[in-house]
Amino acid sequence: MTEARDPADELLDFARSLGAGDVGIARVQDGPGGMPYALSIAVPLSRAILDEITPESGPTYTYFNHYRSVNFLIDQILLRCGLWLQGNGTRYLTVAASQSRPDSPFEARYSHKKAACLSGLGSIGRNGLFLHDRWGPRVRLGTLFTDWDGCASRAKCLPDERIACPACATCGRCAAACPSGAIGADDIDRARCSQWMKDQYREIGRGAVCGICIEVCPIGKD
Secondary structure, eight states: OOOOOOHHHHHHHHHHHTTOSEEEEEEOSSOGGGOOEEEEEEEEOOHHHHHTOBTTTBOOHHHHHHHHHHHHHHHHHHHHHHHHHHHTTOOEEEEOSSOOBTTBTTOOSSOHHHHHHHTTSEEEOTTSOEEETTTBTOEEEEEEEEOOGGGGGGEEOOOGGGGBOGGGGGOOHHHHHOTTOOBOSSOBOHHHHHHHHHHHOTTTGGGTOOOHHHHHOOTTTO
């Protein structure tokens, strides 16, 4: 007799079939709507596009378009996964790949980085970015919440200590390359980073992207 397949694996494989590079499930206590499971997806960025970014030249038009295109793909993956869950008789709620709260311009409804860390996909770097175990900061993230019990078998709940990346303690390349000086020893000044992008890169996608700290990060680059 063939052993029955774990239902959570069907969801994970479905997300991968839609373009997700990596997927994880976390059990959370603070999910929107009281939903206890967070489906975290990561889509890797193009190495060739990122390689065109330098501390001297800054971001490119190609990077801005790529950034938006990957965000759109992530939102579509989350929607399709949500419809899959709804078709199985359960609820879902998506958090957009790139959408901040009106009352907090540097935060989403729920932290994609937190969900990705708790689901076992990686850690947080000195530059404040998520560092995937394979691709480093060269990813974009999206999160879906659900109360589907089928997630239980694959859901992880890792300790918060995993959030900090130990390799960053002895590196500092991102801090040295950051043209705004926003990256400190223990934190990043998000307002300073954002204002620098608006002031310096307005002609590149309304100053919404930079990518320098992503490009110089050695984690996942080899």
